[in-house]
Amino acid sequence: MPKQERAEETRRRILEAAQETFASQGYQATSVAEICQRAGVTKGAFFYHFPTKHALFLALLEDWLSQLDQYLNPDRYLGNNVAQSLYAMADLLKAGLTQGRDYLPMFLEFWLQAARDPVVWQATIEPYRRYRAFFANLYLQGMNEGSLCTADPSLAAVAMVSLALGLLLQGLMDHESVNWEEAAPAAFRWVLSLMAPDPATTP
Amino acid sequence: MPKQERAEETRRRILEAAQETFASQGYQATSVAEICQRAGVTKGAFFYHFPTKHALFLALLEDWLSQLDQYLNPDRYLGNNVAQSLYAMADLLKAGLTQGRDYLPMFLEFWLQAARDPVVWQATIEPYRRYRAFFANLYLQGMNEGSLCTADPSLAAVAMVSLALGLLLQGLMDHESVNWEEAAPAAFRWVLSLMAPDPATTP
Known part of the structure; x- marks a missing residue:
């Protein structure tokens, strides 16, 4: 070799x-x-x-985040407009639930370390800021093209990222009580319907 | 003494x-x-x-949960109907953000231990199951009295509990980037509007 x-x-x-x-x-x-x-x-x-062990920990965090970023590329889902892409992206939650199980302890460990260590904290919260900005931007784009309608794209982004995080965490922690692989995308699409009708149920 | x-x-x-x-x-x-x-x-x-140290850990978890339960008593918020109570309960998130800061490391520690220990796991996931059942029940009650309208109360409960969890976690981790004490209740009310119009903005 x-x-x-x-x-x-x-x-x-x-x-x-x-x-x-x-x-x-x-x-x-x-x-x-x-x-x-x-x-x-x-x-x-x-x-x-x-x-150091700390440098290794941060490298693991970076690896994990770059994997997530590959999934969150909207070009992968681009339908005819932003609304259609967002409805398609709901299925990402299913993949997150399947693949996330192995990562859950690491994920919680990052957050726990983040509460104690400013460098880990910065690296841990940065992606959430980025996801919120990413979705706020996507919503604006959808409003401009006319496929989405919302009074406050930033607030909608806060809500959608929070919803996804809460669905993933509960689904990963407690996969027995609910059929999360169905419920998580369905809940996401339900909230999306505040901004655009679901293309699957609209004639 | x-x-x-x-x-x-x-x-x-x-x-x-x-x-x-x-x-x-x-x-x-x-x-x-x-x-x-x-x-x-x-x-x-x-x-x-x-x-044992483990018994102490579980006692801390129970103490924490019984504090949460006191806040989630719908009698405390009862307006004229379920919809009004739910809009009033959105402000609970503000209290959660203020008081939760001291508890965040413990909270993450519970989850991390839950991933490794069946007894802690049971004690940790049980409240989420209970909250989902509580809200599903409240939504049914609202539908029966005519103040709420939703196709699937269980799915709505999954969405609302997930949203609240995601808002609290991000708000507690990263209180600098967003005015969470305003954004969290506003996001919750925005999603509630899927089921009933906001009494504060409806004439």
Whole structure:
């Protein structure tokens, strides 16, 4: 294996081992030695890639966010107009519920660390600010083209991002009580109908 | 101080010390000895009240939930009908944002522990199930009296509880970016308008 490939493979193994260990026993209780053992790498290799456990934690957060960003690209859903794209995006919640289960402990760990650490806090809240801005912008675009109607695009963005977050969290925590994979997109579309009629139910 | 009062005072001090210590360094990393030291009580006194650290953790969770329940009593908000009560309840989010700040680390800790521990999990998800049932029931009542109109009360309850959770979490994590104390009730009322017109804006 060429040297660069080997280094990337090592980095990936450290990230995987760290995610598993943080998820099962928490960030604070996990040592660099444990991560190295699980990943099967030397401490030398670890510190070549990550100067500190904290840097590794932030790298995991960044990896996770860039995966989310790929899903949130509106070009992937673009129908004839913004309203149609938004209704199609509701199904993202289904994917989030399926794929999010492995990430939930890490996700909660980020938030818990964020409450204690300004750097993690900044990295954790930044995407929510970005999502709210992204949706506010999309709503404006929909209003301009005439496919959406709302008195306050910023408030609508706050509501839709909050709704999605609450649906994902409850669905990931308690997947037994409700059929979340149906209920989450349905709830999202119900609230979307405040801004535009559902193309699936309108003749 | 009479014996029973002294015992209650000790119990309260242990709970306070535990909440502070769990919040600052996490549940896993906190020892019973540290809680005793912070509370200024002996280990004997600790174990008289709580057989384990885990039992103490669950007692904190119960205390917190019973505080929430007091706020969610619809009799406190009862206007002329269910729709009016719901619009009035939107202001609960403002109180949640003000008072929740001290509880956020504990709240995240509960969720993180819930992902690892079936007893904590049960205690953590139960209130969300209860809130969803509570609101579904309230919506049915509103439909029967004619003040609300919705096709699916259960779905509306899922949406409203999710919305409230997402608003509180973002508002508690990131109180700088948005005026959450205004935006949270406004977003809640905006979604409520799917079921009944806002009495404040209807002539």
